[in-house]
Amino acid sequence: MERKIKLKIEIDPSVREPEVIIRANEETSFIKEMIDSIRQYTIDQEKLPIETYQGNIKVLIDQADIIRVYTEDRKLTAWTMRGVYQIRCSLRELAEKLDADWFVRISRFEIINLNRVSRFDFSIKDTMKVIFEDGNYSWVSRRFINPVQQRLSDLAQRGGKGYE
Amino acid sequence: MNEIRKKLFRRILTGFVIGIFIGVVFFMLGKGPNNTLDLTSPWMKIRELIFCGLYGSACIGGTLLYRIDRFSRILATVIHLLIIMGGLFLLGLSLGWKFNTTQVGILFAAYFIAFVMIWITMYLAGKNRARKMNKDLQQWKSACRDLRSRQKPDGND
Numbered sequence: 001m002e003r004k005i006k007l008k009i010e011i012d013p014s015v016r017e018p019e020v021i022i023r024a025n026e027e028t029s030f031i032k033e034m035i036d037s038i039r040q041y042t043i044d045q046e047k048l049p050i051e052t053y054q055g056n057i058k059v060l061i062d063q064a065d066i067i068r069v070y071t072e073d074r075k076l077t078a079w080t081m082r083g084v085y086q087i088r089c090s091l092r093e094l095a096e097k098l099d100a101d102w103f104v105r106i107s108r109f110e111i112i113n114l115n116r117v118s119r120f121d122f123s124i125k126d127t128m129k130v131i132f133e134d135g136n137y138s139w140v141s142r143r144f145i146n147p148v149q150q151r152l153s154d155l156a157q158r159g160g161k162g163y164e
Numbered sequence: 165m166n167e168i169r170k171k172l173f174r175r176i177l178t179g180f181v182i183g184i185f186i187g188v189v190f191f192m193l194g195k196g197p198n199n200t201l202d203l204t205s206p207w208m209k210i211r212e213l214i215f216c217g218l219y220g221s222a223c224i225g226g227t228l229l230y231r232i233d234r235f236s237r238i239l240a241t242v243i244h245l246l247i248i249m250g251g252l253f254l255l256g257l258s259l260g261w262k263f264n265t266t267q268v269g270i271l272f273a274a275y276f277i278a279f280v281m282i283w284i285t286m287y288l289a290g291k292n293r294a295r296k297m298n299k300d301l302q303q304w305k306s307a308c309r310d311l312r313s314r315q316k317p318d319g320n321d
Contacts, residue, residue: 107233114301114304115305115308117301119298119301120294120297120298120301121294122287122290122291122293122294124237124287127233127237127290128290128293128294128297139233141233142230142231142232142233143167143231145293148297149293149296149297149300152297152300152301152304153296153300155300155304156299156300156301156303156304156307158304159304159307159308159311
């Protein structure tokens with residue numbers, strides 16, 4: 001099967017977001033693969049690995065592996081499926097790098113990966129408890145309960161889009 | 165912190181207005197507490213209205229206690245109850261109300277029952293909210309799993 005394609009790039013300063021248009025006489029499996037590749041590339045760009053440290057050793061961890069990120073003693077710590085790592089930037093800077101669908105802030109000091117949440121539980125003595133897949137838990141600060149609930153509601157309505 | 169201060173200010177103001185409104189309603193009904201007040205004096209009326217406003221501020225402003233993460237819900241409830249009870253006694257004493265042990269007991273029991281009911285309602289609302297959040301979470305995760313399985317090359321057939 002002929003798999004040659006013509007590539008044409010148009011530079012237009014008025015365009016806000018890059019747009020890819022594929023022109024073909026029919027939607028073949030090759031075209032489908034190409035669409036999947038482009039889609040995957042954009043998703044990969046959104047979910048870039050995070051630079052962390054164990055001592056002085058730099059380790060790149062996938063965002064999917066992160067369970068929670070929290071500030072403790074002015075240090076940013078990432079609790080992941082593979083262990084605990086230090087991150088050398090502020091929580092705010094990290095929040096900009098993390099995928100906006102997966103990660104949500106649950107307090108001034110902590111961001112969690114919703115994808116790694118097992119369930120929420122309302123405790124009789126305190127506030128909303130969040131239990132992770134690895135059995136650890138944390139607490140949602142009272143003033144962050146509404147935003148977390150809203151995010152979950154939005155995600156449920158959108159279904160799996162943005163997850164890939 | 166600024167957000168909390170703004171909210172506190174708003175609630176104090178709201179409570180003050182509500183307190184004065186309730187005070188005015190009582191005046192219009194002509195039922196001053198214990199009928200011990202000389203409500204013919206404009207100064208007494210103004211003083212009682214201001215005190216009603218301050219009491220309203222304490223009650224509504226105190227609801228912010230439930231937003232402070234340092235306090236457990238039970239602790240916040242107890243402090244709020246003490247503020248409301250203490251505020252009422254201070255208000256009553258300053259306005260010359262006369263209390264006896266039975267009245268104090270009834271008042272305390274009424275407040276206690278009201279707080280227990282509010283607390284149970286808040287707890288059930290919290291449980292319900294957690295249930296809703298879990299449902300949304302599972303719905304999203306399930307949709308994601310479906311999407312992933314559809315996108316696998318083997319699953320395209």
